[in-house]
Amino acid sequence: MLHSFLLSSLLLASPALAATAADWSTRMIYQVVTDRFALSDNSSSACDTSNRTYCGGSWVGIINHLDYIQNMGFDAVWISPIVENVDGTGYGDGYHGYWSRDIDTVSTRFGSTDDLKALSTAIHERGMYFMLDIVINHFAGVPTNDTVSQDNLFTFDYSELLPFGTEAEFHTQCFISDYTNQTNVEQCWLGDKVLPLPDIDTEDDAVVATLNAWIKNIVAEYGIDGVRIDTVKHIRHDFWSNFTASAGVFTLGEVLSENATYAGSYIGAVDAVLDYPSWYNLVGAFNDSLGNLSALENSPALASLAPDGPSSIALLTATFLENHDQPRFASYTSDSALTKNAMTWPFVTDGIPIMYYGQEQGYAGGADPYNREALWLSGYMTDKPLVAHAQSLTAVRKLAIAGNASFLTGPARWISQADPSTLMLSKLPLTTLLTNIGTMGTRAPTWSIPAGLYAPNTTLVDALACKTVTVDGQGGATVVTAEAGLPQVLIPASMLSKAGGACPALATGGSSGARQGRRAVAGLAVLGAVLGVLALV
Numbered sequence: 001m002l003h004s005f006l007l008s009s010l011l012l013a014s015p016a017l018a019a020t021a022a023d024w025s026t027r028m029i030y031q032v033v034t035d036r037f038a039l040s041d042n043s044s045s046a047c048d049t050s051n052r053t054y055c056g057g058s059w060v061g062i063i064n065h066l067d068y069i070q071n072m073g074f075d076a077v078w079i080s081p082i083v084e085n086v087d088g089t090g091y092g093d094g095y096h097g098y099w100s101r102d103i104d105t106v107s108t109r110f111g112s113t114d115d116l117k118a119l120s121t122a123i124h125e126r127g128m129y130f131m132l133d134i135v136i137n138h139f140a141g142v143p144t145n146d147t148v149s150q151d152n153l154f155t156f157d158y159s160e161l162l163p164f165g166t167e168a169e170f171h172t173q174c175f176i177s178d179y180t181n182q183t184n185v186e187q188c189w190l191g192d193k194v195l196p197l198p199d200i201d202t203e204d205d206a207v208v209a210t211l212n213a214w215i216k217n218i219v220a221e222y223g224i225d226g227v228r229i230d231t232v233k234h235i236r237h238d239f240w241s242n243f244t245a246s247a248g249v250f251t252l253g254e255v256l257s258e259n260a261t262y263a264g265s266y267i268g269a270v271d272a273v274l275d276y277p278s279w280y281n282l283v284g285a286f287n288d289s290l291g292n293l294s295a296l297e298n299s300p301a302l303a304s305l306a307p308d309g310p311s312s313i314a315l316l317t318a319t320f321l322e323n324h325d326q327p328r329f330a331s332y333t334s335d336s337a338l339t340k341n342a343m344t345w346p347f348v349t350d351g352i353p354i355m356y357y358g359q360e361q362g363y364a365g366g367a368d369p370y371n372r373e374a375l376w377l378s379g380y381m382t383d384k385p386l387v388a389h390a391q392s393l394t395a396v397r398k399l400a401i402a403g404n405a406s407f408l409t410g411p412a413r414w415i416s417q418a419d420p421s422t423l424m425l426s427k428l429p430l431t432t433l434l435t436n437i438g439t440m441g442t443r444a445p446t447w448s449i450p451a452g453l454y455a456p457n458t459t460l461v462d463a464l465a466c467k468t469v470t471v472d473g474q475g476g477a478t479v480v481t482a483e484a485g486l487p488q489v490l491i492p493a494s495m496l497s498k499a500g501g502a503c504p505a506l507a508t509g510g511s512s513g514a515r516q517g518r519r520a521v522a523g524l525a526v527l528g529a530v531l532g533v534l535a536l537v
């Protein structure tokens with residue numbers, strides 16, 4: 001079955017860029033729900049998120065709007081799952097892609113296999129990376145009888161769930177009932193009686209071999225540079241290393257947990273995990289002007305809790321403010337200053353920054369399904385304040401990567417502040433000043449840059465407002481915000497570039513930035529080689 005599916009494709013996707021974790025660490029990812037990002041014909045039909053059905057977005061639509069993504073400074077695109085899903089359930093259709101029915105068939109809802117390959121090629125032609133979202137833990141199955149049997153089981157037509165197709169290839173039915181029992185989490189089922197999610201028997205060697213072959217083929221067929229993996233904690237830990245090896249590209253796992261020790265324990269099983277523990281604290285810090293900043297400051301670096309220790313903090317996590325599973329940040333607060341502060345954090349800290357489509361347009365949908373708005377309804381306007389904010393954030397991170405070979409490996413560190421409404425995060429050459437005082441704050445928050453953080457008399461530029469701050473003869477300075485509530489990202493003016501990026505008019509450096517940039521890339525190549533060796537042992 002897998003075979004005929006693969007042979008049926010005529011067009012070849014450009015090959016994957018064989019991207020490793022070290023390669024990905026330099027990147028910034030824009031996350032797309034294919035059905036909601038762009039229509040093929042550039043029309044603008046209605047999309048009622050509450051209907052939980054297809055709105056018509058497609059891979060061709062993404063191809064046509066790669067300029068929009070790239071112009072914000074992103075150099076990697078994560079798309080929602082591509083396989084055929086279950087439709088017409090009690091919770092609507094599988095427009096989001098997370099309800100697999102047949103993982104050997106690409107969903108025709110989003111276009112043809114050739115369209116998907118053309119998307120891969122178009123992404124690679126721009127030097128961008130292509131990340132595919134995949135679900136390995138479960139399928140979705142509409143019960144054939146909504147009354148449970150005497151054994152309390154739902155009946156399914158397992159022959160629909162391909163390529164497996166028999167009950168024996170799934171775990172015995174039981175819904176997860178105890179999240180403190182890891183066996184229960186791994187072997188019982190997600191979902192509920194309206195839409196059970198049949199849990200693949202990943203203890204079965206033949207099933208495991210099928211999944212490993214599947215990922216190897218899908219990566220090759222569609223030129224995938226990295227995979228985002230759904231529900232990683234629902235499969236036994238030691239399943240993942242062989243799966244990652246079969247994928248042969250960067251694997252980024254979703255471990256939905258507030259517990260950094262628990263989430264960090266999956267680093268190594270997959271290459272990196274989404275920094276969910278910090279996400280909870282990030283939202284809690286900025287969703288309100290009374291938010292808990294110290295919880296974010298005390299949030300442990302996930303990577304430092306990896307079982308083998310932090311070989312390189314930058315490579316092991318990915319940071320985000322929004323995604324398709326959580327309410328949009330603007331649904332918690334309409335204060336634009338709070339939103340700008342929260343949006344800043346993923347770009348100035350350790351890990352690979354991710355932005356979820358639509359945040360830049362100020363979308364404010366609540367929990368699923370309201371957080372999957374159609375982007376075409378925004379008109380893809382580029383003169384929006386959060387588009388400009390995203391552009392500044394990606395630009396200053398690129399300058400920092402170019403300006404300091406050690407920027408990515410950091411680690412970032414918090415510098416404690418006297419003002420309780422502020423945070424200071426230093427990941428040199430960047431120093432970021434955050435506050436949750438809000439747009440309507442009645443006083444100007446203050447931050448103190450400690451002596452010695454920068455060389456004496458260094459001219460720094462806030463890359464968000466393009467304003468200068470000069471540190472004193474001891475390399476410290478007191479900064480007071482000019483505009484209440486806005487974040488600042490400081491970088492030495494000597495690291496700006498007259499040729500472009502953030503605040504080019506304030507650049508003071510010559511060509512040294514470019515020289516250091518080459519050193520940074522060389523440093524990463526060494527790091528990549530080291531990680532490559534580690535992967536072999």
Ligand SMILES: *[C@@H]1O[C@H](CO)[C@@H](O)[C@H](O)[C@H]1NC(C)=O
Pocket residue numbers: 040041042064065
């Ligand atoms: C849609 O818009 C994009 C970007 O403006 C353009 O490249 C493409 O040709 C358009 N497609 C159609 C079918 O009009």
Ligand SMILES: *[C@@H]1O[C@H](CO)[C@@H](O)[C@H](O)[C@H]1NC(C)=O
Pocket residue numbers: 046047048051
């Ligand atoms: C949403 O569903 C309702 C009821 O099925 C339908 O009348 C309406 O046209 C749908 N709206 C959109 C925008 O598709």
Ligand SMILES: *[C@@H]1O[C@H](CO)[C@@H](O)[C@H](O)[C@H]1NC(C)=O
Pocket residue numbers: 145146147148149150
């Ligand atoms: C549904 O399941 C119930 C309980 O097992 C059984 O009595 C009934 O006949 C089934 N209905 C159909 C249509 O299969």
Ligand SMILES: *[C@@H]1O[C@H](CO)[C@@H](O)[C@H](O)[C@H]1NC(C)=O
Pocket residue numbers: 174181182183184185187188
């Ligand atoms: C943990 O869950 C498994 C699977 O549901 C179950 O068999 C086992 O009894 C549970 N263990 C405990 C200690 O509850």
Ligand SMILES: *[C@@H]1O[C@H](CO)[C@@H](O)[C@H](O)[C@H]1NC(C)=O
Pocket residue numbers: 238239242
């Ligand atoms: C990984 O694959 C190898 C080769 O097939 C096998 O010997 C090994 O047991 C697998 N490891 C795990 C943890 O499944």
Ligand SMILES: *[C@@H]1O[C@H](CO)[C@@H](O)[C@H](O)[C@H]1NC(C)=O
Pocket residue numbers: 259260261262265
């Ligand atoms: C966090 O996870 C670790 C590792 O799984 C576990 O030992 C610890 O009890 C968890 N902490 C909490 C508060 O649940």
Ligand SMILES: *[C@@H]1O[C@H](CO)[C@@H](O)[C@H](O)[C@H]1NC(C)=O
Pocket residue numbers: 280283284285287288291332
């Ligand atoms: C902000 O987040 C915290 C922590 O999750 C929560 O307790 C609080 O209710 C949230 N406040 C708002 C306004 O959403």
Ligand SMILES: *[C@@H]1O[C@H](CO)[C@@H](O)[C@H](O)[C@H]1NC(C)=O
Pocket residue numbers: 292294295296298299
């Ligand atoms: C803020 O978070 C810290 C954890 O870092 C906790 O100790 C403290 O109690 C929290 N404060 C409030 C007001 O919830």
Ligand SMILES: *[C@@H]1O[C@H](CO)[C@@H](O)[C@H](O)[C@H]1NC(C)=O
Pocket residue numbers: 404405406407409410411427428429430
């Ligand atoms: C570069 O980054 C390293 C690691 O964070 C730091 O120790 C060093 O001071 C930074 N140098 C500059 C010039 O920013």
Ligand SMILES: *[C@@H]1O[C@H](CO)[C@@H](O)[C@H](O)[C@H]1NC(C)=O
Pocket residue numbers: 456457472473
């Ligand atoms: C910093 O600037 C002050 C005032 O211009 C000057 O006196 C001092 O020598 C400078 N320090 C260094 C280390 O350049």
